[in-house]
Structures are given as C-alpha cells and as structure tokens.
Amino acid sequence: MSTITTLLGPAEIRELAERAGVRPTKQLGQNFVLDGGTVRKIVRQADVEPGDRVVEVGPGLGSLTLGLLEAAADVVAVEIDPTLARLLPTTVARHVPGLTVVAGADDEPVVLRDDAGRDRLTIVLADALDVRALPGPPPVALVANLPYNVSVPVLLTFLERFDSLERVLVMVQAEVADRLAAPPGSRTYGVPSAKAAWYASARRTATVGRSVFWPAPNVDSALVRFDRRAAPATDASREAVFAVVDAAFAQRRKMLRSALSALAGSSDLAVAALEAAGVDPQARGERVDIAGFARIAEQLRHLGPTSGRPGIVEP
Structure with missing residues (x-):
C-alpha cells in the first residue's frame, strides 16, 4: 500500500504556485487549504475508507487530494484549470511513493498507477458542471473544497448525475452551508435546502476559519455532510x-x-x-x-x- 510522506504545508504550497506561475483567482473561486489538520478533518468526517472511489472537484494544488490518498482512497480529480491539472501529477508522485504517471492522449485523463496496477489518481480536465460521466468504477463519495462561486450548482449537479454517490462532504462558505443544511421553517431554508433534500439528508459538521486558506477569504467556511436517501415517493418527476x-x-x-x-x-x-x-x-x-x-x-x-x-x- 502506498503511503504519504507528508501533506502539503504553507511553504510548499506557495512554492508550487510560484513555480507554476499560479495566482489564485476569484473568477475560479480558488482558495487553497494550507493546513494539514483541516485536510485530515475533511477526510475523517467524510468517512473515507481504504479502496473507496472518491471524486474530488477542484483539487487545486493537491492538498485534499493527498489527504484522500493517505486514507487509501482511489481519487478522480476534476480540475478546470489546465495549469493546475498539469501540475498535480508531479506533486502527487513526489509525495506518494510507488506511483507511475500514465499519460493518456490529449483528450484523455492522466492516471497515477501503483505497482499493483491500481489507478490511485485519475485527473480529468473539465468544467465540473459539464461532466456527465467519470472514468473507472462509479464513485461512492464526493469530497471537495468546492469553489465558492459554483458550490451549490456543482453539488446539485453531481448528486443528480451520479446516483452511486452514497455520501458527500464539502467545504463551502458558512452562509451557504447554513442554507444547504437548513430545515423547513428556518429563516435560511430555501431553494438549495429543498433541492438538496431531494437527494440526501444534510448537516453542518464543522466551521473552518479563514486562516487555513491562501489567499484568506473574506468569509468563514464550513463543512457540510450529505448522506444519500431515497427521493420522496411520488409520480411527479x-x-x-x-x-x-x-x-x-x-x-x-x-x-x-x-x-x-x-x-x-x-x-x-x-x-x-x-x-x-x-x-x-x-x-x-x-x-x-x-x-x-x-x-x-x-x-x-x-x-x-x-x-x-x-x-x-x-x-
């Protein structure tokens, strides 16, 4: 079994970004997680088990990706930024011994495979909202630090398109987390709450401070857990x-x-x-x-x- 030597720390994250000429953009909602403790909290609260097929949206520089691999999950990472998608294989291969980069054709995902022939990381260059199928076995979990500007559409899209998802653990703006997990009758209950409830039960599990991100956002974040359940019994679509x-x-x-x-x-x-x-x-x-x-x-x-x-x- 491959093991992680270290997770990414603040100095390495900034060094990686500088080397690649990457500057986080508000347009893509990029805020990179600097803190390994936060990464492990996300993975732990998602109940990631060895061998789980996990989809991650917006892996960025790879902080959470490495945390998921550390838990022995097989990861499908969907990244919209070509520069970050090209950087990720090198970063992961440096931190996870025994992985070989298998480059596909221009329109095919890049795969990192272990010595036993197991695809540990598959990198899909795409807008998450356009993804209708994923390579490999169906994912059982979505675990992601979602870009703030598209967090709700991405969440609802993946719950709709991938009914294999048994659970979801996402980090979003605290205000959005409150709306997603709000019960009927509360002042924050609305369209996101009701639509998410079609697919799953939701609960806010933790608050995440601004200092664990680079750049630090102007708002606090939170983790929200979703557990798949049957849709309401109805003959309406x-x-x-x-x-x-x-x-x-x-x-x-x-x-x-x-x-x-x-x-x-x-x-x-x-x-x-x-x-x-x-x-x-x-x-x-x-x-x-x-x-x-x-x-x-x-x-x-x-x-x-x-x-x-x-x-x-x-x-």
Missing part, C-alpha cells in the same frame, strides 16, 4: 418538483396560493392543488419540506387534463 420549489421561493414572502398561481394556471387551481396535497394555501414556501413539494407537484400534474390548463408538463 424531479424536474416537476423542482419547478414547484423554484416558484415557491421566487418571491419569498408570497403565500403559496399566489406563488404557484402561474404554475397552476390560476390562484383557484393553486389552492385546489395545495389543499389536495395537504398543504395550507396561506403557508409560505419556507414551511414546506421536500415531501410536501413533491405532493404539490403531483397534484399540479393532475390538473392538466381536467382544467384545460397545462399544469406541470412532465419531461
């Missing part, structure tokens, strides 16, 4: 349920009978659907859990044939 969620929060202070009137065809039809779903028409979206939104979508779907209105059109 996920797209239909999410359309109801979007409409319910488009104007947050509106009662549902008004917020859903356009989707239903009228306020009266919205009231009929809400009552049939067991939801108070005068409630607001922040009071409804994902199962409630699924029931509403189901009732709106049934409006179409009887009301002469489109209701929710299934894909």
Whole structure:
C-alpha cells in the first residue's frame, strides 16, 4: 500500500504556485487549504475508507487530494484549470511513493498507477458542471473544497448525475452551508435546502476559519455532510418538483396560493392543488419540506387534463 510522506504545508504550497506561475483567482473561486489538520478533518468526517472511489472537484494544488490518498482512497480529480491539472501529477508522485504517471492522449485523463496496477489518481480536465460521466468504477463519495462561486450548482449537479454517490462532504462558505443544511421553517431554508433534500439528508459538521486558506477569504467556511436517501415517493418527476420549489421561493414572502398561481394556471387551481396535497394555501414556501413539494407537484400534474390548463408538463 502506498503511503504519504507528508501533506502539503504553507511553504510548499506557495512554492508550487510560484513555480507554476499560479495566482489564485476569484473568477475560479480558488482558495487553497494550507493546513494539514483541516485536510485530515475533511477526510475523517467524510468517512473515507481504504479502496473507496472518491471524486474530488477542484483539487487545486493537491492538498485534499493527498489527504484522500493517505486514507487509501482511489481519487478522480476534476480540475478546470489546465495549469493546475498539469501540475498535480508531479506533486502527487513526489509525495506518494510507488506511483507511475500514465499519460493518456490529449483528450484523455492522466492516471497515477501503483505497482499493483491500481489507478490511485485519475485527473480529468473539465468544467465540473459539464461532466456527465467519470472514468473507472462509479464513485461512492464526493469530497471537495468546492469553489465558492459554483458550490451549490456543482453539488446539485453531481448528486443528480451520479446516483452511486452514497455520501458527500464539502467545504463551502458558512452562509451557504447554513442554507444547504437548513430545515423547513428556518429563516435560511430555501431553494438549495429543498433541492438538496431531494437527494440526501444534510448537516453542518464543522466551521473552518479563514486562516487555513491562501489567499484568506473574506468569509468563514464550513463543512457540510450529505448522506444519500431515497427521493420522496411520488409520480411527479424531479424536474416537476423542482419547478414547484423554484416558484415557491421566487418571491419569498408570497403565500403559496399566489406563488404557484402561474404554475397552476390560476390562484383557484393553486389552492385546489395545495389543499389536495395537504398543504395550507396561506403557508409560505419556507414551511414546506421536500415531501410536501413533491405532493404539490403531483397534484399540479393532475390538473392538466381536467382544467384545460397545462399544469406541470412532465419531461
């Protein structure tokens, strides 16, 4: 089994970046983790086990990548920055003895393979939002320090496209973490909370201070853990349920009978659907859990044939 000699420290991270001419950019949401203790906390709270196939989005200079390899996981790293993607194999090979870099064709991933022929690290150069398939066995976990500017879209996209993901542990802005883990009825509950709940249960597990990053962000960060669960039982599609969620929060202070009137065809039809779903028409979206939104979508779907209105059109 390959072992890690050391994780990346502050001096080496800055040296790597300088040597490669890399300057973290706000455009790509790049904030590199300097602290090995934080890296190990992320890996530990993700319950990474030896042999797990883990996808990491935005590996950057490789801090978390090395932590995942230290835990004996096999990692698929999705990196949008070509310079960082080219730098990562050399960095990992220097820290993990016994790995050989296997370079693919221009459009194929770079693989680091151990002496037993096991692919320990596969580097995919791509925008995570465009990724629809990953090389190798399906991943069982997503573990990542997500770029701040795309954290929610990336999270929801991967939960949708990779149903093999049993658990997710991501580091995001503390404010975003609160929204993702918020229960119905709380002031931070909204579209991200409800949509994430379609796929998984969520909980915030730790706060991460600004000093562990380079450059230090202007906000605190937090770790959020997601555990996959079955979607609500409904004959409405996920797209239909999410359309109801979007409409319910488009104007947050509106009662549902008004917020859903356009989707239903009228306020009266919205009231009929809400009552049939067991939801108070005068409630607001922040009071409804994902199962409630699924029931509403189901009732709106049934409006179409009887009301002469489109209701929710299934894909």
